[in-house]
Amino acid sequence: MTQDDESLELVKQAIREAGLRATPARIAVLQLLRRSSSPLTHSEVTEQLARSGVDRVTVFRNLNDLVEAGLLRRAELRDHVWRFEAINLDSGHGSAHPHFLCVDCGSVSCLGDVVLTASSQRATAKVGKAIEILIHGHCNDCR
Amino acid sequence: MTQDDESLELVKQAIREAGLRATPARIAVLQLLRRSSSPLTHSEVTEQLARSGVDRVTVFRNLNDLVEAGLLRRAELRDHVWRFEAINLDSGHGSAHPHFLCVDCGSVSCLGDVVLTASSQRATAKVGKAIEILIHGHCNDCR
């Protein structure tokens, strides 16, 4: 079994486990993003998959479906265009933890041990119940 | 001189110092945002100023002009909508501060006094330079 066959099976399995059908278009989208070293925009994904005859709208729906299924993450830089990134399951996504989003390259890093000060937690609670903390900035690779 | 006259003069002065003409539409936009306690979207600003007969496009251009002039800040809070916030050098909103975005109703609050713990700041610095902290959650009105 080649490396590609293996990754193909992993991708199929992940899609099915998420409750979606493993269609060629869906597989291609997830595989492309898992292999990409940086988040891709919808049009970048479309461009790649147009050769395989996949429709723009299908790419769009699949990206959204995969986000909803928890296999992709939607990131937004400052150009008002959605970017999509595969979520890597190995790297401890068990408990909720803050993320750092680089507004230059779009990469997302996990900040496992970042927390608010006690007084900040109280201030936040006054406004509502926090479910996610996201820090925007310029990552060290982009400077 | 009333409070309003005073703030009107301050707004006019700020616009002129930025190298722009103090037109009624421009004044209204900046005044509205300086009085708002949270960032407003373009459509929220438009809605407010439509009564005064200001065109959508004019609002748009003025928001952009004022951002370019350094009087407003454009924030992207992950819901794919631009929000604009006055940069007021004397009072809190000048420096970067965290925002709380309700994922239910989309309302935004400013959290002036929320900060990370010292160790969290160090952890963040390892990844990069933070420019905005964003907290998502359910606001108290939506529960």
Place this chain on the structure above:
DNA sequence: AGCCTAATTGCAATGGAATTGCAACAAGAC
């Protein structure tokens, strides 16, 4: 106060991302 010019406005038209409706099609359970 009145004039002049460049900045600004309003309106209509345009651009482009994202979405929807629907008929045709295919994945996967039986």
Place this chain on the structure above:
DNA sequence: GTCTTGTTGCAATTCCATTGCAATTAGGCT
């Protein structure tokens, strides 16, 4: 194999943001 239901492709549409252009006006100048 067949059947059901999720999925796809295409065209049309919605929504947000921007642009071109003629009409208007702010603010410097006399």
